[in-house]
Amino acid sequence: MKERFIEIFIKSFAWLSGLLLLSAAFVIIGFLLVKGVPTLSLSLIFGDTSPADALLLRRQVLTGLFPAMAGTCLLVLLSVGLATPVGLAAGIYLAEYSRGNLKSFFSLFYDILAGVPSIVIGLFGFSLAISLHHYVKEIYPCLLISALALAFLVLPYLIRTTQFAMESIPSETRLTAPALGATKLQNIAYVLFPRSLPGIASGVILAIGRCAEDTAVIMLTGVVAAAGIPGSLLSAYEALPFYIYYISSQYRDAYELQTGYGAAVILLIICACLFLAAFYLKNQLMDRMLYRQ
Amino acid sequence: MKRECFAETGFLGAAVLSASLTALILIFMLFLGFPLFRGGCFFTLLTTPWNPDKGLFGIYPMLAGTLSIVFLSLCWAFPLSLGASALISVIAPTGFAKFCKKTVQMLTGIPTVIYGFVGVFLLVPFIREMFASGSGMSILSASLMLSMVISPTMILIFTDTFESIPASYSAAADALGASPVQKLLYVILPYSRQGIFAGLILSVGRAMGDTLIALMLAGNAVAVPGSILDSARTLTAHIALVIAADFDSIEFKTIFAAGLVLYVFTTSLILLVRIIGGMGMKNR
Numbered sequence: 074m075k076e077r078f079i080e081i082f083i084k085s086f087a088w089l090s091g092l093l094l095l096s097a098a099f100v101i102i103g104f105l106l107v108k109g110v111p112t113l114s115l116s117l118i119f120g121d122t123s124p125a126d127a128l129l130l131r132r133q134v135l136t137g138l139f140p141a142m143a144g145t146c147l148l149v150l151l152s153v154g155l156a157t158p159v160g161l162a163a164g165i166y167l168a169e170y171s172r173g174n175l176k177s178f179f180s181l182f183y184d185i186l187a188g189v190p191s192i193v194i195g196l197f198g199f200s201l202a203i204s205l206h207h208y209v210k211e212i213y214p215c216l217l218i219s220a221l222a223l224a225f226l227v228l229p230y231l232i233r234t235t236q237f238a239m240e241s242i243p244s245e246t247r248l249t250a251p252a253l254g255a256t257k258l259q260n261i262a263y264v265l266f267p268r269s270l271p272g273i274a275s276g277v278i279l280a281i282g283r284c285a286e287d288t289a290v291i292m293l294t295g296v297v298a299a300a301g302i303p304g305s306l307l308s309a310y311e312a313l314p315f316y317i318y319y320i321s322s323q324y325r326d327a328y329e330l331q332t333g334y335g336a337a338v339i340l341l342i343i344c345a346c347l348f349l350a351a352f353y354l355k356n357q358l359m360d361r362m363l364y365r366q
Numbered sequence: 367m368k369r370e371c372f373a374e375t376g377f378l379g380a381a382v383l384s385a386s387l388t389a390l391i392l393i394f395m396l397f398l399g400f401p402l403f404r405g406g407c408f409f410t411l412l413t414t415p416w417n418p419d420k421g422l423f424g425i426y427p428m429l430a431g432t433l434s435i436v437f438l439s440l441c442w443a444f445p446l447s448l449g450a451s452a453l454i455s456v457i458a459p460t461g462f463a464k465f466c467k468k469t470v471q472m473l474t475g476i477p478t479v480i481y482g483f484v485g486v487f488l489l490v491p492f493i494r495e496m497f498a499s500g501s502g503m504s505i506l507s508a509s510l511m512l513s514m515v516i517s518p519t520m521i522l523i524f525t526d527t528f529e530s531i532p533a534s535y536s537a538a539a540d541a542l543g544a545s546p547v548q549k550l551l552y553v554i555l556p557y558s559r560q561g562i563f564a565g566l567i568l569s570v571g572r573a574m575g576d577t578l579i580a581l582m583l584a585g586n587a588v589a590v591p592g593s594i595l596d597s598a599r600t601l602t603a604h605i606a607l608v609i610a611a612d613f614d615s616i617e618f619k620t621i622f623a624a625g626l627v628l629y630v631f632t633t634s635l636i637l638l639v640r641i642i643g644g645m646g647m648k649n650r
Binding site: 080087163165193199200204 | 517
């Protein structure tokens with residue numbers, strides 16, 4: 074009798090928590106879509122400026138989301154561009170060259186770095202900017218500093234995904250090239266690296282997603298509410314997630330609030346697309362691994 | 367052969383560079399917060415209240431705010447995640463379980479700022495109406511939304527652990543005629559104790575490191591919270607709010623103390639997970 078009771082209790086608890094989670098998620102996303110989708114239009118993005126003029130940078134967009142979207146794009150390109158080469162190289166070192174104590178020492182450091190809260194990374198970026206300011210007067214918190222700090226944030230993830238992708242290559246594949254007389258570097262360059270590319274690519278896409286969504290880091294390192302398209306690496310800039318945060322706390326009228334909903338929907342769509350791309354690449358990897366062998 | 371050497375040095379350089387960042391962040395925090403440590407007043411800082419008018423710059427209220435929000439959000443998120451992962455791995459029919467897992471994976475990709483935004487315009491008014499108290503920006507609102515942020519990752523860790531039990535264990539339970547729930551209770555859960563604990567600790571780290579939810583939903587009042595409907599400020603939100611202050615002020619220096627506390631906390635959590643993982647290896 075007691076067993077029966079426990080069984081029913083656990084089953085209903087599991088169903089309850091699963092359904093609660095799903096419904097909460099659907100309420101959150103549904104609320105955003107219902108409020109946000111009707112606001113989506115070209116004028117939301119470009120304001121009164123014509124899209125062609127804005128895209129060719131002939132005229133400033135003053136009321137639309139275009140500067141924030143451009144800022145986010147530039148930021149993502151820069152930070153992922155900075156982090157990817159270092160992350161891949163370190164990942165390759167971890168997977169192929171380091172052994173024993175050295176390896177666990179390195180991975181401990183990366184684990185700690187991955188666990189450091191993003192606001193602390195932002196604070197580090199900010200301190201870096203003010204320290205550099207003593208030597209180079211032009212450096213304030215700016216696009217470049219934000220990109221650097223974001224690169225620090227995603228570096229451990231890149232390293233780990235690269236390492237994991239390389240290490241999960243089966244040993245038959247791993248030993249073929251050396252058996253034919255290839256050196257270690259040749260083996261990495263012609264066999265192991267190309268083979269783990271889909272896994273690495275999905276890691277890079279997830280890193281792009283993290284850069285696009287992160288707000289805490291950029292808040293401390295140079296994002297502002299109104300700056301237009303950044304003119305150089307050392308200027309302030311706008312970004313979508315910060316715009317959303319800013320609107321939620323200081324919107325002045327209903328129209329501004331509407332643009333906030335619009336911005337949130339746009340960010341959600343961007344992140345969902347990136348996520349699906351990463352997912353697709355990962356599955357591609359699985360298929361290739363399964364069918365080619 | 368020269369190229370081999372060159373490449374290896376390059377890879378090593380990247381690895382050392384990335385690892386040194388971890389140390390560099392700590393050094394920066396220590397160096398810039400240094401004026402606070404002289405005379406051993408760092409620990410008094412952690413236990414005194416915040417009252418700039420009287421010259422008191424303790425971060426105790428923020429520490430209390432952080433701990434209460436983290437604790438409360440885990441109180442919601444942990445049972446929820448455990449139940450949901452039991453549903454996904456054991457109880458639900460395969461099709462629905464797959465759908466749930468896909469949805470949970472998608473949820474991990476939603477930006478935190480969006481959770482915060484929806485929280486401000488949906489959850490906060492709701493809490494305000496429900497409890498008819500103040501602005502609705504409270505520990506309760508922040509912890510509810512934060513539990514939504516940390517649950518998906520926790521569920522993924524739990525389901526991974528549940529699904530990693532050896533097939534022979536699972537088959538043995540089936541052969542003895544165990545129902546799915548009995549299998550969960552007597553085989554899967556005891557076997558995944560360490561995985562569950564590790565997932566819980568990692569979630570504590572995530573909840574503690576989150577800035578935006580608390581910043582947007584907890585109201586940021588600098589006082590030790592007395593109830594869950596009180597407004598509170600977390601260490602992370604404190605850093606975000608004070609950054610605009612005058613650079614030479616003591617007020618500004620306290621954010622490095624807050625950063626240091628966060629760094630030390632999260633690092634010890636990671637070390638704890640490692641130690642548990644090491645114990646798990648030995649036991650098997």
